[in-house]
Amino acid sequence: MTPITAAELAPRVDLAVTAVEGVREVYSARPVVARAFEHVTEVEGSLAAVEEAGGVRTITVCIGVSRVDDAATVASAVAVAARGAGGDDTPSRVRVRVSRLVVPAT
Incomplete structure (x- = not known):
């Protein structure tokens, strides 16, 4: 089986994360420079950051x-979803940042 590249995995992670119950919004975790470049070139990028260095893949x-x-419960479910997004190609590390608590509309 051919390993999934970081570029192929990132959109899969985006889809997996948005499907988790309790996730209200997803924000870009990628570096500002990469997002600025995409904005200037009008290219859409993924929100998840997938990095590979020294044989270690981090999402x-x-x-x-x-x-x-419960933010901790949702974050744990997101980590499981992100880890499973690559199928058998499991990442070495998954980081989930709860960036914002969203107030539900009344």
Whole structure:
């Protein structure tokens, strides 16, 4: 089986994360320079950051959760979803940042 590249894995992670119950918003976890370049060149990039260095693959995602949801539970579910996004190609590390608590509309 051919390993999945970081560029192929990132959109899969985006889809997996947005499908997790309790995730209200997803934010870019990628470096500012990469996002600025995409903005200037009008290219859409993934929100997840997938990095590979020295045989270690790291996935970082930033999410927003509702104030009524348990952020730790949602973050744990997001980590499981991100880890499974590559199928058998499991990352070495997954980081989930809860960047914002979203107030539900009343």
